[in-house]
Amino acid sequence: MRLRIKGAKVLTQDEKRRILDADVLVEDGAIARIGDVKERVDETIDAHGMWLMPGLVNAHTHLAMSLLRGYGDDLPLEEWLRSRIWPAEDRMKEEDIRAGTRLAALELIAGGTTTFNDMYFFEDAVADECAKAGLRGIAGWGMVDVGKVGPDEPNPRLPEIERFLAKWKDHPLVRGAPAPHAVYTCGSATYGRSAELAKKFDTLLHTHAHETRTEVYDVVKLKGVRPLTFLQAHGSLTDRTLLAHCGWVTKEEVRTIAAAGAGVAHCPVSNLKLATGGTMPLPELLAARAHVGLGTDGPASNNTLDLFETMKFTALVHKQARWDATVASAQTVLDLATRGGAAALRLGDRVGSIEVGKRADLVLVDPRSPRLTPVHDPVSHLVYAARAEDVHATIVDGKVLRLGDDYRTLQPERILADAQKAAERLTRPVERAAKA
Numbered sequence: 259m260r261l262r263i264k265g266a267k268v269l270t271q272d273e274k275r276r277i278l279d280a281d282v283l284v285e286d287g288a289i290a291r292i293g294d295v296k297e298r299v300d301e302t303i304d305a306h307g308m309w310l311m312p313g314l315v316n317a318h319t320h321l322a323m324s325l326l327r328g329y330g331d332d333l334p335l336e337e338w339l340r341s342r343i344w345p346a347e348d349r350m351k352e353e354d355i356r357a358g359t360r361l362a363a364l365e366l367i368a369g370g371t372t373t374f375n376d377m378y379f380f381e382d383a384v385a386d387e388c389a390k391a392g393l394r395g396i397a398g399w400g401m402v403d404v405g406k407v408g409p410d411e412p413n414p415r416l417p418e419i420e421r422f423l424a425k426w427k428d429h430p431l432v433r434g435a436p437a438p439h440a441v442y443t444c445g446s447a448t449y450g451r452s453a454e455l456a457k458k459f460d461t462l463l464h465t466h467a468h469e470t471r472t473e474v475y476d477v478v479k480l481k482g483v484r485p486l487t488f489l490q491a492h493g494s495l496t497d498r499t500l501l502a503h504c505g506w507v508t509k510e511e512v513r514t515i516a517a518a519g520a521g522v523a524h525c526p527v528s529n530l531k532l533a534t535g536g537t538m539p540l541p542e543l544l545a546a547r548a549h550v551g552l553g554t555d556g557p558a559s560n561n562t563l564d565l566f567e568t569m570k571f572t573a574l575v576h577k578q579a580r581w582d583a584t585v586a587s588a589q590t591v592l593d594l595a596t597r598g599g600a601a602a603l604r605l606g607d608r609v610g611s612i613e614v615g616k617r618a619d620l621v622l623v624d625p626r627s628p629r630l631t632p633v634h635d636p637v638s639h640l641v642y643a644a645r646a647e648d649v650h651a652t653i654v655d656g657k658v659l660r661l662g663d664d665y666r667t668l669q670p671e672r673i674l675a676d677a678q679k680a681a682e683r684l685t686r687p688v689e690r691a692a693k694a
């Protein structure tokens with residue numbers, strides 16, 4: 259299978275961040291050439307006037323929470339979780355997870371995201387739907403110990419999770435991961451066993467860490483140490499670990515994260531919306547050479563999966579926090595959303611830039627619109643002005659998932675109708691109970 263993308267401006271995001279006017283040849287899912295392509299191909303995409311960039315990497319999300327988008331907004335975090343999210347989640351069945359994941363997959367593909375890193379329940383269904391949609395990613399099976407097992411007992415789901423990891427370990431696009439929710443909800447045995455499984459199946463250990471100040475101090479009260487120290491003590495802070503948030507870490511903890519080689523998913527939109535207060539120390543993490551990517555977090559706390567929006571927020575939040583317009587430049591932020599995210603997910607040798615030999619995860623952006631005119635610097639536009647709607651084509655592993663209005667793996671109308679129905683079924687009884 260050969261695909262030619264003809265005449266685009268190619269933002270390679272390679273080591274030198276070269277921007278080239280060139281064709282790109284994709285062969286058997288990989289980037290085979292950047293330059294003139296004259297040979298016969300199976301499909302040509304005319305990309306004159308457009309920008310070709312590496313696919314965006316969403317380093318932390320909960321895809322099926324798309325069904326809870328806009329549900330119970332503007333409540334304090336604890337009340338939001340207890341009165342809305344948890345009761346609705348308790349009602350979720352596999353078919354709901356599938357409907358929510360398909361909705362999220364549609365949004366990701368529409369908005370130029372090619373790789374996801376998920377954490378939720380029924381992840382076998384999430385992995386299955388994402389694989390069918392043609393996305394690349396990691397499906398993290400979430401675990402919560404509180405209320406299920408004692409503080410030093412392993413989570414009862416672990417045997418099932420091990421079978422899930424074995425099932426997906428050789429899939430070309432999607433693999434599984436153990437995902438203990440957080441140190442305040444999971445104990446030492448669950449983390450220890452998750453670390454063993456991540457190593458055995460060569461995958462991530464995906465967890466929330468240092469999201470809120472309350473979380474950090476609760477863990478100190480409960481376990482006598484801060485969450486990162488706890489993770490380290492139980493073999494769960496390694497180069498396989500992906501830490502979501504890290505809004506409340508010290509400078510010393512920044513060095514610890516970097517030295518461990520762990521990845522960090524920065525989720526500024528979710529942090530701002532849930533009012534977590536702490537701003538992840540991006541300049542320090544980058545100076546320490548930590549692997550940092552961007553995440554949207556779940557669509558219930560964002561409320562979109564639009565990584566263009568997240569890029570803009572990332573740049574703005576750090577400039578504002580530091581009183582310094584030079585921190586978090588457009589190029590730095592675009593790096594986080596592409597090569598940075600890929601490195602944080604241990605996929606840096608496969609995706610994250612447009613280079614010969616890498617897998618062809620590519621996005622075409624059409625800048626011929628008022629908000630992207632005139633063009634002085636495409637990188638600036640991608641971070642500060644572009645939106646998900648400016649994406650024209652999304653390609654994963656050399657397969658065209660979307661070209662203009664043509665979605666080749668998903669049926670948009672049906673997905674929207676199913677999602678609306680599922681969301682109403684989940685939330686109506688909760689609403690009724692709240693009124694009673």
Ligand SMILES: [Zn+2]
Pocket residue numbers: 318319320466502555556
């Ligand atoms: Zn999260």
